[in-house]
Amino acid sequence: MASRVAAFPGSKSLRDNFDPGRDGAGGGGIEHDHGGGQAPGGPIPLHTYYTGLWLVLGAIVMFFAGLTSAVVVRKGISSDWAVIALPRILFFNTLVLAASSFLLERARRQLRGLPLGKDVHLGSRLGAVLLLGLTFLVGQLGAWRDLAERGIFLATNPSSSFIYLLTGAHGFHLFGGLVAIGYAALRAPSLTASIRGRTLVDVIAIYWHFVGILWIYVLALLTLKM
Amino acid sequence: MAEPRAAAPLHSQAANGFLRKYVFSTDHKVIGKQYFFLALFSVFVGMILSWLMRIHLAWPKTHIPGLGVLSSAGAPGNVMTPEYYLSLLTLHGTLMIFFVLTTVPQNGLGNFFLPLQIGAREMAFPRLNMLSFWIACASLAVLLSTLFITDGPPISGWTAYPPLSAVGTAAGPGEGLGQTLWILSIAIFCIGSLLGSINFIATTLDLRTSGMDLTRLPLTCWAWFITAVMSLLSFAVLLGACVMLLLDRLGHTTFFVPGGLVLNDYVISPSSAGGSPLLWQHLFWFFGHPEVYIAILPGMGIVSHVLACFSRRPVFGYKSMVLALGVIGFLSFTVWGHHMFVSGMSPYAGLAFSALTMVIAVPSALKTFNWLATIWRGTLRLTTAMLFSIGFVSLFVAGGLTGLFLADPAVDAYLHATYFVVGHFHLVMGAAALFAVFSGTYFWAPKLFGRMLDERLGQIHFWITLGGVYCIFMPMYFMGLEGAPRRYSEFTDRFLVPLAPFNRFMTIAALITGAAQVIFMFNLIWSIFRGRKATENPWEATSLEWSGNLGARPPVVYRGPYEYSVPGEAEDYIMQDFPKVAKS
Numbered sequence: 001m002a003s004r005v006a007a008f009p010g011s012k013s014l015r016d017n018f019d020p021g022r023d024g025a026g027g028g029g030i031e032h033d034h035g036g037g038q039a040p041g042g043p044i045p046l047h048t049y050y051t052g053l054w055l056v057l058g059a060i061v062m063f064f065a066g067l068t069s070a071v072v073v074r075k076g077i078s079s080d081w082a083v084i085a086l087p088r089i090l091f092f093n094t095l096v097l098a099a100s101s102f103l104l105e106r107a108r109r110q111l112r113g114l115p116l117g118k119d120v121h122l123g124s125r126l127g128a129v130l131l132l133g134l135t136f137l138v139g140q141l142g143a144w145r146d147l148a149e150r151g152i153f154l155a156t157n158p159s160s161s162f163i164y165l166l167t168g169a170h171g172f173h174l175f176g177g178l179v180a181i182g183y184a185a186l187r188a189p190s191l192t193a194s195i196r197g198r199t200l201v202d203v204i205a206i207y208w209h210f211v212g213i214l215w216i217y218v219l220a221l222l223t224l225k226m
Numbered sequence: 227m228a229e230p231r232a233a234a235p236l237h238s239q240a241a242n243g244f245l246r247k248y249v250f251s252t253d254h255k256v257i258g259k260q261y262f263f264l265a266l267f268s269v270f271v272g273m274i275l276s277w278l279m280r281i282h283l284a285w286p287k288t289h290i291p292g293l294g295v296l297s298s299a300g301a302p303g304n305v306m307t308p309e310y311y312l313s314l315l316t317l318h319g320t321l322m323i324f325f326v327l328t329t330v331p332q333n334g335l336g337n338f339f340l341p342l343q344i345g346a347r348e349m350a351f352p353r354l355n356m357l358s359f360w361i362a363c364a365s366l367a368v369l370l371s372t373l374f375i376t377d378g379p380p381i382s383g384w385t386a387y388p389p390l391s392a393v394g395t396a397a398g399p400g401e402g403l404g405q406t407l408w409i410l411s412i413a414i415f416c417i418g419s420l421l422g423s424i425n426f427i428a429t430t431l432d433l434r435t436s437g438m439d440l441t442r443l444p445l446t447c448w449a450w451f452i453t454a455v456m457s458l459l460s461f462a463v464l465l466g467a468c469v470m471l472l473l474d475r476l477g478h479t480t481f482f483v484p485g486g487l488v489l490n491d492y493v494i495s496p497s498s499a500g501g502s503p504l505l506w507q508h509l510f511w512f513f514g515h516p517e518v519y520i521a522i523l524p525g526m527g528i529v530s531h532v533l534a535c536f537s538r539r540p541v542f543g544y545k546s547m548v549l550a551l552g553v554i555g556f557l558s559f560t561v562w563g564h565h566m567f568v569s570g571m572s573p574y575a576g577l578a579f580s581a582l583t584m585v586i587a588v589p590s591a592l593k594t595f596n597w598l599a600t601i602w603r604g605t606l607r608l609t610t611a612m613l614f615s616i617g618f619v620s621l622f623v624a625g626g627l628t629g630l631f632l633a634d635p636a637v638d639a640y641l642h643a644t645y646f647v648v649g650h651f652h653l654v655m656g657a658a659a660l661f662a663v664f665s666g667t668y669f670w671a672p673k674l675f676g677r678m679l680d681e682r683l684g685q686i687h688f689w690i691t692l693g694g695v696y697c698i699f700m701p702m703y704f705m706g707l708e709g710a711p712r713r714y715s716e717f718t719d720r721f722l723v724p725l726a727p728f729n730r731f732m733t734i735a736a737l738i739t740g741a742a743q744v745i746f747m748f749n750l751i752w753s754i755f756r757g758r759k760a761t762e763n764p765w766e767a768t769s770l771e772w773s774g775n776l777g778a779r780p781p782v783v784y785r786g787p788y789e790y791s792v793p794g795e796a797e798d799y800i801m802q803d804f805p806k807v808a809k810s
Contacts, residue, residue: 044350044351045432045433047432048350048351048428048432048433051350051427051428051431051432052350052351052354052424052428055423055424055427055428055458056424058458058459059420059424059458059459059461059462060462061462062458062459062460062462062463063462063463063465063466064466065463066462066463066466066467066509066512067466067470069508069509070466070467070470070481070505070509073502073505073508074481074501074502074505077501077502078498078499079499080498080499154473154477154478154479155477155478155479155480155497155498156497157497157498158479158480158481158498158501161473161477161479161480161481165469165470165473165479169466169469
């Protein structure tokens, strides 16, 4: 396998695109980590943020894989597994989340399409995504409330335990994505079409899409098992 | 901030202020040392706990002065109660597994030396690295806080099996707040480990210097890399399990709490018909088995590295060594059921888990033979580091072979939860991994502290420790074969009485071996301040951490990591960044 040293201009890299040596504008959102990266005082090679992201996603997949196996086993041994109709609002929430992913993807592509160094105005787009994401979370709380009004709580039945556990765990991960989008939205005024800026929006968008797909998965799992 | 100076060594950073430099540092070398000392603290606490337990085992109901101060309920009149024995046992196991064996070989030495060995300036995400360390600290603080609550530490062991761990105080002292804190501590530890492993993998993949192909990585780096992958995949599952166990305790769910349970005269009435304690075992051991390789794999890397250096020979079968690490890592995710042979699992499942477990003997044996082939006919330099590495191989064999016995479901039915198991995992995972850490510490002290550790004290430390661990743990095999159950605080049953001399012998051995570690501590502290100043490459080793001529420019690698005694060369070692020149 060829060696990869992304930090040095001219070296072979999986994603030479993200070589900071070519990141002329450098005004994007990701901060230089203190003393990080390869060259003294230089930044972390940007493609490393993608590597880190994929690893985070891998860990989350394992986390939900563990919970999934628990659903399967716990249901399998239960003699009292109650079938609970999922709150309708969950499907509305799904549409909201899909719309937010769509908007964020539009923003990402807009940034990709611009020549390097150009100013971009993603503030309103990112703000809209943020709003939709918050709507989703509030909607999820609405779903919990709907369950509670029907007298279905965390410990009511093994199946209700899993509804709360899975939606809660998903919401927690989604909240992490919201924090990242909020960070990018705050940075939006100084965002330029730089490699650095693209990396920031790319990483956030991939994470956000992932959380969206994860929600579809959670919903499918709950639908199948309830 | 770092100032790029031409003459500045590649790895020094001038951070401002004491706090930024030594406490909240993002420098991988400082963080590596922080982990190192965190583990050193934990191992001494863990060792003292084992002393207390062993004294109680050898002389049941004896007065242990001062124990009552630690817990008035757990040791009324300075005499340990059976429950408090279990509390100490839980804390001993948790400290040693998580805060010593998971922490020092990987996060401690790995943090310090992975970037150095691959020619990177830093870990990929320095702030994340700092965060990982402080999360581990928080986790340790939460764990140790259980010592000081009236409830005391939990009594359910480091595996925290439900229903004991899930139903609260009905299950006994320590199962109230103590158990909740324990689960919280482990959940926090999981998060820290996940962040740490992300850093290790990203660093290895993306920050290797020019010429550092995967086939030129030192075996230490391979081991750290594969260990990090295992951590990433397994700690995530444990985190999920911990969340569910916490919900069972705090939210009255019934993931793991079975129905129809009566504990200590309390009727446990779950909110449903009942969950499955076995589910926890599956989730826990899906983490737990990779975890034992997470503890030992970095040690394998260190030992391969050290054996080659002090045999002045290349590592025998470099590629097969890498392959074996990978195969062991992969198989570790397929064998968790061998911890559960007696749980009533289907014999067919048991057969599959058994066969897969025995397959692990193949890469393990391959590594062992390669280590032997590496030192065979080598020009041995029996430094302390080398002795500890050879000791590792010895302990790995003495402890590992008995794993094959336990991998057989029929044999395991007899040996399960006996001292045979205790002897097995202490030798192969505990003592062997610690020997690798000792080896790494003596080997890398010149880089860690700029000074050499004293060799004469080191040799004394080695021989007492080697003899000591065999005296402590080998008798456990015989006790196990006699049927001595683990986790018993007193061996006063009739068939166990003849084993009392064994216990006294092991306890005395443990006290002496533990005391010998004071030699190590003295050596370490004395050498850090007064030791002989180290030269740039005192062991005449080949890998990049010893390369003294690193200026502001990153090194370029031209050759493999173990070019010792290359025929036709003047020196018996060629460093990785030494350019290839055309022979005249």
